[in-house]
Amino acid sequence: MLCVTGTSGVGKTFAARAVLAGHPAHRACMLTLPSRPTPADLRTAFHDALHLPGPLPEDPGVCDAAVLHALAARPRTVVVDEAHQLSSASFECLRYLYDSLPGGLCIVLIVGEDGETVLRETRMLKTRTATWCEIRPLDEDLVALAARRLHPLWQQASCAQLRRLDGHFARGRLRRWALLTHHARRIRSATPACRGWIEQLAARVDDGGIG
Template identity: 45%
Template sequence: MLIPTQAASPHAPAGAPTSPALFSLLPHYVDPDAHFLSLDGANALHTPGLREAWQALEHCISQQTILCICGPSGTGKTFASRALLPALAPDNHHHLLLRAHPDPADLRFALHHALDLDHAPPKDPGVADALIGDALRDQRPVLVVDEAQQLSDACFEYVRHLFDTTGGLTVMLIAGDHGERVLAKQRMLNSRTGARLALAPLHRRDITLALRNLHPLWQPVPSAALHAADARYGQGSLRRWACLTRHAQRALARTDRTELTPALLITLIDRLTSHR
């Protein structure tokens, strides 16, 4: 992770929450839909990756700079944006809805609607950009671009244009597997990025505490069974564990059981891995 050592701006968002202990529940409400599969009963945990994202987001919001987050699938990149921004930038953040491999016209269209500008987007790019720039200067929102490794060079140049003409802009660029290589090639990011994060899967030593806090279903399961399940299927990915939790919930409902046993857990993983 790269976070500049300069002091934080005195204009950091008022009322920003204090970072809680690792693997404790976040102190603010998190929409259940923020979880993978909108997992019923799941808690939002303060994982090591979320702690880094929290600190980085606070810094980038205060400095109006870009945040780059990379990492394998299931390490909590998108979840971090959905869990933290309602607390750090309440009512002032936008997840841009983009098609695969977007071009600047797609970014322009998404921004026009995200910023709630009046009327249809102007056909003239210059006019459209003037309206978008005025709104960005006035609102100072946090923009989130998922799958940022799919952005073209022209899209990055458009982001640079908006950043420079508005006097700074907080953009959260989320890139998946090997996405750090794509972002590293963009020289425009070098002087405009406030922090870079590389999120990793959970460490084996943290699996038991993390899972028992993540969902009550895992609380009675022995640590040895959880570690074995993580080695065979979970691999430190909370996305995989969310999937396994969903399958376990359905299995318990079908059999009228109330508690997940190590034997049932092995059966579920056998089914999930049989076609891999």
Template identity: 40%
Template sequence: MTPTEHAPHYLSLPDARTVTTQAVRAAGHALDNALREQTMMCLTADPGVGKTFTLHTLCQQRPTLSALRLLPRPQARPNDLRHSLHHALDLPGDPPQDAGICDDYLRHALEQPPRLLAVDEAHQLSASCIEYLRYLHDDPVPQVTILLLASRPRLKALRSQPALLSRVTTWHHMEPLAADEVFTVLPRFHPLWQNTHHNTLARLDDMWAHGNLRRWAALTHQLQAHLRRRPDQSPEPTALLRRLHPTLAPSA
């Protein structure tokens, strides 16, 4: 395991590594099945578990995969998706103003090679944008697998769309790190945790992180800040927690 350059870790942690967890492997298996069938898949997780980071990781692990990643603004219109796709495909010039002409360009560009079209924060999509994705999915010309990333608390917004319910073949939910997985993942995620006692990791996970990688990144950030100030003094777990949430760890 080596550090991944430019990995989109939360807070851009120096020396953070990309670790293929059980959840990432399971998501990769589900994605490979969707790619073989060129179908629609929805990847969900609680905030901070790592949906977007998992997408980056899976794409890095599949260097031959042609992936288009879209992050539409809330309540985007179909024209917004058209324009985003036009730029993601690196097509020349500005997107045509006429929707039909623009769609013809996009259909031709998406014909080859087969691509993954990943839409982050898909729970924010309007009904008209979901209809547009349905159009791309049902059209026999574009060779696309559509991956929707959504926060589990907002999943109801997607499940309420009839156009998706009959087309999404996989609703894959990512779980946070299991309690025992924390002991193996954290030392590989960042060298600052390599010599940390299991009891300390378990206490931090139980009181704050709960297997959530974004929270572990925040803890790592606080640990780095402490060691910059006091390089010869290892912090107590309560000291780290007080900086993140004062009510979690009362003063000693």
């Protein structure tokens, strides 16, 4: 098991998806869960993510057997976002799947900094977690590289302009850079011939015009 932590918006889920996309042989099973998921919600999420045939079995034991069979058929990495919302019973369901596969199963639990305490106090994780990985905001010297890889629009911006946008708004957080990119594209589409769109965007940031 791997626990991924970090402040809101730094790109924890993006990082997990990016790493898994680079290893297609180890197929990702991304669970889509409601708030405060129950074991029944977990079984539904596994049934959907694994594309199991037919409707969800009403018998939990039958459902668990089908999930185990699918997980054992090929290497899998199970990803649970907002894992601090899992109940004790839901954690126990994950433990059962983890312990029941002799060939191994990788489970990635993603939480914000407010949820890290929940995971660290979850008993079943103490002996099963191989690593705690903290995703931190981008260092200043990486901002320009990351922004330009995020969207080609930023190729037109200087390093100084990108550092200004980061210092005044994004502060190294990927989610905020995505929002900046959204607003930059809107400005460019509204005035495609304008060469001062970066200054317009910076002015909005300075005025607090981007939420």
